[in-house]
Amino acid sequence: MAIPIADIAWARAELARFLELTTLYHPPDPPGVAFITSRMSNRGEQKDIAASAQVVEQILDRVLPRWRTEVPDSRVNRWCRHREAAQRADAVLERDTEIRARLGDDAPDLNAAAMHPWAWEGARPLWQSGHFREAVTAAARKVNAETQNKLDRKDVSETRLFQQAFSQDAPKAGQPRLRLMQDDGSDTYRSVHRGAAAFAEGFFAAIRNPNSHADGLPDLPQHEALEQLAALSVLARWVAAAAVVTV
Known part of the structure; x- marks a missing residue:
């Protein structure tokens, strides 16, 4: 069944932007202080991530309806579940594009x-x-x-x-x-x-x-x-x- 998204290229671009904003890294310790923690920070500003997440969540709801329960959460970072779901959704959308290109599937979508x-x-x-x-x-x-x-x-x-x-x-x-x-x-x-x-x-x-x-x-x-x-x-x-x- 075709993915229920009209513009797959746009959806993948939104997912890519979210993944870029939420790229994880270990922030450096302050001079003279050493922290032992598994938590990681995001490269982007939280306000930009939150704005992107508003769109990405709607994409995920279309592509992976069960993502909120099937994708595991993590204490490493608040956006870990979103990141993994976005990566999975992008793979699904990429394969859908590939299948359409190779099989020439031009059947109408049921949206x-x-x-x-x-x-x-x-x-x-x-x-x-x-x-x-x-x-x-x-x-x-x-x-x-x-x-x-x-x-x-x-x-x-x-x-x-x-x-x-x-x-x-x-x-x-x-x-x-x-x-x-x-x-x-x-x-x-x-x-x-x-x-x-x-x-x-x-x-x-x-x-x-x-x-x-x-x-x-x-x-x-x-x-x-x-x-x-x-x-x-x-x-x-x-x-x-x-x-x-x-x-």
């Missing part, structure tokens, strides 16, 4: 950040900590809640909510409908709304429900979770774009 905000923002915190199955579940809750908000309905949720929202029946008191196009009596109108309701039912039955009852199961591979998130993004865009029709 979670370009998905509908309801899907990605719901998933982001857990996704960036490497909990992919839980991230999809959280995103599903977010899309469900936003749909309830749009329809002003808290009495139903998930499958029933979307079945009623995309129902081709006329709206009722307390049951507004979502319309993806005007009712022109065509087969397309009926097909679009029947399909949207079926799509939502399929997502919650085959993806959201198993994910939310997956205690003890291994986490989803990232690429599978990304595919599931993309399916949810489609549903979110339909809901966001639909007109609300009331009695």
